[in-house]
Amino acid sequence: MKHDFDLFVIGAGSGGIATARRAAEYGAKVGIAEFDKLGGTCVNRGCVPKKLMVYASHFPDSFVESQGYGWSPVESTLDWEKMITAVNNEVNRLNGIYQKMLDNSKVELLQGYGKFVDAHTVMVGDRQVTADKILIAVGGKPVRPNILGIEHAITSDDIFHLKEQPKRIVILGAGYIGCEFACILKGLGCEVTQVVRGDKILRGFDEDIRAEIQQAMVNHGIRIINNIESIAIEKTDEGVKVTVKSSGDTEETVVADAVSLAAVGRKPNTQNLGLENTKVQHQDGAIIVDEYSRTHEENIYALGDCTDKINLTPVAINEGRALADTVFGNKSRIMSYENVPTAIFTTPEAATVGLTEAEAREKYGDAVKIYRSRFRPMYYTLAGKDEKTLIKLIVDGNTDKVVGAHMVGNSAAEIIQGVAIAVKMGATKADFDATVGIHPTSAEEFVTMR
Numbered sequence: 287m288k289h290d291f292d293l294f295v296i297g298a299g300s301g302g303i304a305t306a307r308r309a310a311e312y313g314a315k316v317g318i319a320e321f322d323k324l325g326g327t328c329v330n331r332g333c334v335p336k337k338l339m340v341y342a343s344h345f346p347d348s349f350v351e352s353q354g355y356g357w358s359p360v361e362s363t364l365d366w367e368k369m370i371t372a373v374n375n376e377v378n379r380l381n382g383i384y385q386k387m388l389d390n391s392k393v394e395l396l397q398g399y400g401k402f403v404d405a406h407t408v409m410v411g412d413r414q415v416t417a418d419k420i421l422i423a424v425g426g427k428p429v430r431p432n433i434l435g436i437e438h439a440i441t442s443d444d445i446f447h448l449k450e451q452p453k454r455i456v457i458l459g460a461g462y463i464g465c466e467f468a469c470i471l472k473g474l475g476c477e478v479t480q481v482v483r484g485d486k487i488l489r490g491f492d493e494d495i496r497a498e499i500q501q502a503m504v505n506h507g508i509r510i511i512n513n514i515e516s517i518a519i520e521k522t523d524e525g526v527k528v529t530v531k532s533s534g535d536t537e538e539t540v541v542a543d544a545v546s547l548a549a550v551g552r553k554p555n556t557q558n559l560g561l562e563n564t565k566v567q568h569q570d571g572a573i574i575v576d577e578y579s580r581t582h583e584e585n586i587y588a589l590g591d592c593t594d595k596i597n598l599t600p601v602a603i604n605e606g607r608a609l610a611d612t613v614f615g616n617k618s619r620i621m622s623y624e625n626v627p628t629a630i631f632t633t634p635e636a637a638t639v640g641l642t643e644a645e646a647r648e649k650y651g652d653a654v655k656i657y658r659s660r661f662r663p664m665y666y667t668l669a670g671k672d673e674k675t676l677i678k679l680i681v682d683g684n685t686d687k688v689v690g691a692h693m694v695g696n697s698a699a700e701i702i703q704g705v706a707i708a709v710k711m712g713a714t715k716a717d718f719d720a721t722v723g724i725h726p727t728s729a730e731e732f733v734t735m736r
C-alpha cells in the first residue's frame with residue numbers, strides 16, 4: 287500500500303529532527319509534526335537558554351576576581367529584561383535555522399498536534415497523513431507534584447520569560463536542573479533558597495561530587511534547606527509564602543517573589559497521543575522500546591525523553607541517528623548507553639562519565655581504586671578566592687581500566703568531554719599516566735594523580 291510518507295515523525299525536538307534529517311539523507315520521504323516551536327525542549331526551554339543564562343550569571347564574579355589581577359572595580363547592574371530578550375532572540379534565531387535545515391533536507395513540516403488514528407495514520411490538526419513507519423519523539427514536560435498551593439509555583443519553562451527579576455526565589459528540587467537554576471539566579475543577584483527532600487542535592491551522582499557542589503553552593507550564599515518532609519505554598523500580600531517542615535518537626539517559612547519547580551520531575555508527553563489506537567505500550571507514560579527503539583507496534587518507533595531512559599539531548603540525537611541508519615541506511619546499529627558523559631552547569635560546574643564510586647564498588651568490590659585530587663586552581667590565587675576544584679578517577683584494579691571520571695571546577699564539562707573518549711575506548715590508568723599533561727592547567731591532574 288502506498289503511504290504519504292516513508293517516515294512520519296511526531297515531535298520536532300532534538301530526537302525527532304535528527305531522525306527526520308538522517309532518514310531523508312538516505313532518500314526517505316519524511317514528514318514531521320510539531321505544534322510548538324521547532325527544536326523542542328533543548329532549544330526553547332532547556333539546554334540553550336539555560337546555558338546562555340549561566341554565562342550571564344558568571345559576570346559579577348569575574349568583575350570581582352579581575353581586581354586581584356589589577357583591574358579597577360567594575361560598577362555594573364543587570365538589565366533583566368534586556369538579558370531575557372537577548373536570550374529569547376537567540377532562541378528565535380535557532381528556530382529559523384531548524385526550519386532551514388528541514389527545508390534543505392526536504393522534510394515536510396506539518397504545524398499541529400499529531401495524534402494516532404491507527405498504526406499507519408496520524409491526524410495533524412485537520413490533515414490526515416499515512417506513513418509506512420512512524421516515530422514518536424514527543425519529549426516530556428514538568429510535573430506538578432502534589433503540594434498544597436502548587437498552582438502558585440512557576441516551572442523552569444516560565445523562568446525564561448519572566449518580565450521582572452525575582453529578587454527572592456525559592457527553588458523546589460535537588461536535581462541537576464534545580465541546582466543549575468539556583469546557581470544562575472544567585473549569580474544574577476537573586477536571594478535563593480533551595481528546598482531539598484534528602485540530605486544532599488544531586489541524587490544519583492558520585493557522593494564526593496554531590497558534597498563538593500552542595501558546599502560550594504552554600505559558600506556562594508545559596509540557602510539550602512535539606513530533609514524536607516512537607517511543603518505548603520501560599521500567596522500573600524508580601525509575596526509567595528513557602529512553609530517547609532523538616533524531619534524533626536521543625537517548621538519554617540520563607541517569603542519570596544517566586545517559587546519555581548525546577549524539574550522536580552518530568553513526565554513523557556504521551557497522554558493525548560491516541561496510543562490506544564495502536565499496540566504501543568507504555569509504563570507510567572514512558573513508551574516501552576527495545577534497543578532498536580522499536581515499540582510493541584511493528585512499524586512504530588519511539589525515542590528521547592518520551593521513553594524516559596537517559597533524558598539528555600545528545601542521547602535523543604544518537605538514538606535517532608542509529609534508528610535512521612538501521613531502518614533507512616541499511617547500517618544496523620544501536621545506541622550505546624554505557625559511559626554517557628553529562629554535565630551539571632552549576633557554579634562551580636561539574637561533569638562526569640562512567641560509574642560513581644558506589645556503583646563501581648558494587649560491581650568490582652574491593653578491587654576498586656580511587657584517585658582524588660582537590661586543590662585551588664591557579665586562577666583563584668590572584669583573585670584571592672578559596673574556590674576548589676575536585677578531580678576523581680575510579681579504576682577497576684583487576685584490569686586497571688578507568689571506569690569513572692568526575693570533576694567539579696571551571697570548564698569541567700569541556701574537560702570531561704575529552705576524558706570521556708578515553709573512558710569510552712577503555713583506557714587504563716597506565717594510559718592516563720602515559721599521557722603528557724598540558725601545563726599549567728587543572729585538567730593535567732587527570733594524568734598526574736598517584
Ligand SMILES: Cc1cc2nc3c(=O)[nH]c(=O)nc-3n(C[C@H](O)[C@H](O)[C@H](O)COP(=O)(O)OP(=O)(O)OC[C@H]3O[C@@H](n4cnc5c(N)ncnc54)[C@H](O)[C@@H]3O)c2cc1C
Pocket residue numbers: 296297298299300301302319320321322323324325326327328329331332333336398399400401423424425426442463549555558559589590591592596597598599600602
Ligand atoms: C531546563 C532544562 C535544561 C536542560 N539542560 C540540558 C543540558 O544541559 N544538556 C542536555 O543534554 N539536556 C538537557 N536537558 C534535557 C533535554 O532538553 C532533553 O533531553 C531533550 O530535549 C529531549 O529531546 P526529545 O527530542 O526527546 O524531546 P523534545 O526536545 O522535548 O521534543 C519533543 C517535541 O515534540 C513536540 N510534541 C509533543 N507532543 C506532540 C504532538 N502530539 N504533536 C506534535 N508535536 C508534539 C514538543 O512540542 C517538542 O517540540 C534539559 C532539559 C530542561 C527542561
